[in-house]
Amino acid sequence: MLRRLSRANTDVDLTEVLLSRDSDNRTQVLSPRIAKSSRFSYLLPLCIAVCTLGLVGVFVSLFLNRKLIWFRKEANDTFLQTSLILGPRNDSSSSIYADVESRLLPQFRFITISSDDWGRFSDAIPLFPNNEWKEKNSDISIASGTPWENGTVETKEDLQRLVQLMESLNRGVPAHEKIVLTPFFIVSGPDISEMKRRGCPGSNCSYVDAPIYSGRGGFSKYPFNRDGLEAQYKELFARGFWHPEYHGRAHFNVLEWFREIQSKDSIAYKCFDLGLVCGNSYSSLRSEHSMFSSNDKDPDIEVIEYMQWISVGLHAFTEFWGYKPVVVSSPHNTWSSSLLQSIFQLGFIGAELGDNQTDLLETYNTYNHLSLMNRFRYDAFYPEFRLDSRLEQLISHINKTRFTSLLWHAQNVLSSCFDTSHLNYLSNCFVETVKKLRQLDDCHVVFLTSSELHQIRRQGWSREVWNDCLVYRNFLKKPVATNVDDLSLLLRTNETWSNRVLSVHFYSYLNDSSSFLLAHPNIISHRKGRGLLFISVQDTLILPPGSYVQVKATSE
Secondary structure, eight states: OBOBOOSSOOSSOGGGSEEOBOTTSOBOOOOTTSOOOOTTGGGHHHHHHHHHHHHHHHHHHHHHTTOOGGGOOOTTOOOOOOOSOOOOOSSOHHHHHHHHHHTBOTTEEEEEEEEEEETOOOOSSOOOSSHHHHHHTGGGOTTTTSTTTTOOOOOHHHHHHHHHHHHHHHTTOOGGGOOOEEEEEEOOOBOHHHHHHTTOSSTTOOOOBOOGGGTOOGGGSTTTOOTTHHHHHHHHHHTTSBOOEEEESSSSOHHHHHHHTTSTTSHHHHHHHTTOOOOSSSSTTOOGGGTTOOTTSOHHHHHHHHHHHHHHHHHHHHHHHSSOOOEEEOGGGOOOHHHHHHHHHTTOOEEEOOSSOHHHHHTTOOSTTOEEEOOEEOOTTSTTOOHHHHHHHHHHHHHHOSEEEEEOOGGGGOOTTSOHHHHHHHHHHHHHHHHHHHTOSSSEEEEEOHHHHHHHHHHSEEEEEOSSEEEEEEOBSSOEEEEOOOGGGTOTTSOOOTTSOEEEEEEETTTTEEEEEEEOTTOOOOSTTOOBSOOOTTOEEEEOTTEEEEEEEOOO
16 A cells, blocks of 8 residues: 555556546646656757757748748737636536546445534625624614624633534544534634724725734624634644634625615624624625625626735645645535636636536536535424434435535534523434434445535545644545645645654555554665555555545654
8 A cells, every 4th residue: 555665666556546636637747756757868958959940941931931920919919817617518517527426336325514604704785793683783783684693702611612512423433434513614804993993984994804823813802702713613623623714704795785784874884893794785795795886897807806805815724734725615606607717827726616506507617627516404403304204314325426515514513592492402413313314224434624525526536634634535546645745845834744654544445454554764665566655745656546644753
């Protein structure tokens, strides 16, 4: 499974191994231990020189004869910028990914728990600190009668209860079978107190961010006063209970909000005066990722504006979490062709959508490698939610498709606006669902992060970045060859692995066997055609079909 390859040759048959590719679709360079120079490599410089001289001769000849018509500029010439929106393509991502699915091991089903709204302290509707606030300010409760009327912000107790929930679900469960959440984070929001100090609302009013990494995140300010959440967020990541991805910067339409708070008689202004965000109506500020869209605007300009806005959010995310997100969920599930183009240009590989948005958005998904997935809504706080019937529908859905994204909002575990009995009911729905999925006989359900799920959907295998390790999974019918990466290049807060002892935990889903390997990277094999059972950074790692491989640096 793992081999330190000698310089002379290798005992790994690479003809039956799929070579890995980076996220930007460029094939990785394999370890120099298996690279071989061509016997004719010395002829390459000579060939280049001859070709260059020939091209120069042709160029000079054509120029002297004034035949270079492609350099001429006529009076009616204009420079056209090709639209960034390329329009519909012939194949949908579903047909493209069908090829990958045909090469996957058939007995596995993949599921991710997609959880929106973590870190959020502003929205299109008021997020009340607690029930007392909600009752006292019922005149601005524009979400009354909807499932979101109890929207609030997480507390230390909520996060600690989530830790306990994940501990109980993963107690005695091996690493490859553990359940993990993918929380989609709002990384900032308006600093209302600072905006008031600068004269907002008014003609000179400007937006002031309160990013999560600054130590002055909006949830720590009045009226929420949620201090110390940052450490608990990172504890959940460090313990492998969740792996955050990107949701947004503010979770509402900032441009429309500026217009609505100008009138002191408006609901939006009343919220602003209380230190909250809301619109004049339930939907007037929906949503953050629609505020640059307009029917009469150049779509290329829209793309640029979204990229500029989201880039600031990506900076905040990376500053706090230490790695770059690769999957996005848009606030309120608002999407457009411009937004799809923007997230692709920014390096995202996948998008988590609403209940039934894929068919429409596939029309604008002009790139083969942007994975779009509808989510199966599983919010127990919805009044119409019934555990038995919804669980039955979920199992039916899993039996029909390989990949499932389960939409489970943060509000399912937020206590400030729920009584204890209802909160216990919400938690119990989640626990019973996980237990049932683990007991399915017809298929093997594998819980993944959202990043892993989209990687496997795109290419059949995945590499996930964790606080102290890299996790590789391969569910293709053939092995995959990839290079061992240096974690410090993927996670800024980690020290380099270049001179560290690496340990490897290997598990096979196919025969339920595991092994643990450990050795020092300075040991070099001099035995021709033989390999040593350890790896170091940039060595070739062979992932057998149905495998889970965890690589980490030891303390030696």
